[in-house]
Amino acid sequence: QVQLLQSGAEVKKPGASVKVSCKVSGYTLTDMSMHWVRQTPGKGLEWMGSFDPRDGETFYAQNFQGRVTMTEDTSTYTAYMELSSLKSEDTAVYYCATPRAEGSLDNWGQGTLVTVSS
Amino acid sequence: DIQMTQSPLSLAASVGDRVTITCRASQTISSYLSWYQQKSGKAPKLLIYAASSLQSGVPSRFSGSGSGRDFTLTISSLQPEDFATYYCQQSYIAPYTFGQGTKLEIK
Numbered sequence: 001q002v003q004l005l006q007s008g009a010e011v012k013k014p015g016a017s018v019k020v021s022c023k024v025s026g027y028t029l030t031d032m033s034m035h036w037v038r039q040t041p042g043k044g045l046e047w048m049g050s051f052d053p054r055d056g057e058t059f060y061a062q063n064f065q066g067r068v069t070m071t072e073d074t075s076t077y078t079a080y081m082e083l084s085s086l087k088s089e090d091t092a093v094y095y096c097a098t099p100r101a102e103g104s105l106d107n108w109g110q111g112t113l114v115t116v117s118s
Numbered sequence: 119d120i121q122m123t124q125s126p127l128s129l130a131a132s133v134g135d136r137v138t139i140t141c142r143a144s145q146t147i148s149s150y151l152s153w154y155q156q157k158s159g160k161a162p163k164l165l166i167y168a169a170s171s172l173q174s175g176v177p178s179r180f181s182g183s184g185s186g187r188d189f190t191l192t193i194s195s196l197q198p199e200d201f202a203t204y205y206c207q208q209s210y211i212a213p214y215t216f217g218q219g220t221k222l223e224i225k
Contacts, residue, residue, distance in 0.1 A: 045205055045207075045216040046216070100167055103214060104207070104209060105152070
């Protein structure tokens with residue numbers, strides 16, 4: 001059974017960076033890609049990007065290019081999403097999720113609230 | 119980027135009602151369309167993948183249809199636990215964009 005356990009809530013100042021972790025169990029991290037999705041307060045879901053450890057390929061949505069880095073540490077079964085140059089508009093819940101073969105996201109972490117405030 | 123447009127954005131219905139939510143893609147996405155249910159404070163839950171395939175463990179009152187650009191999610195007989203927000207998502211071409219969401223409320 002695939003489980004994704006995310007790191008706890010963070011409070012950051014504008015301009016800082018945040019690194020959210022997603023520890024996996026029930027499967028081998030290198031078997032599939034990891035996707036990241038965020039949800040700003042009271043709003044919908046926004047797909048941020050994905051990292052595929054099988055070939056090291058990343059795809060970042062245009063809104064985040066230049067500010068986001070997705071990585072994995074296979075020794076600790078943990079995926080990471082780092083977002084830099086934080087703005088108040090980045091206040092959101094960030095989710096990691098794993099895909100089925102055709103791309104739908106069938107396993108999700110519990111979410112990590114990142115608050116950006118001066 | 120492919121734009122996903124859901125309608126309606128909100129819907130009030132009663133227990134036992136049949137409900138349909140639609141999702142239109144800005145270009146063809148074949149059958150690379152998923153539906154999710156999200157309850158307040160929780161992660162989204164996959165209901166339907168590949169436009170019409172029911173995810174394991176999801177009640178059979180949920181069904182999906184469509185291909186190309188137009189898709190529907192149908193709940194055949196609403197149950198109290200179905201009141202939530204529903205999202206569609208395309209996985210045809212990255213970025214894998216979501217619809218705006220449809221909030222289903224009790225009438």
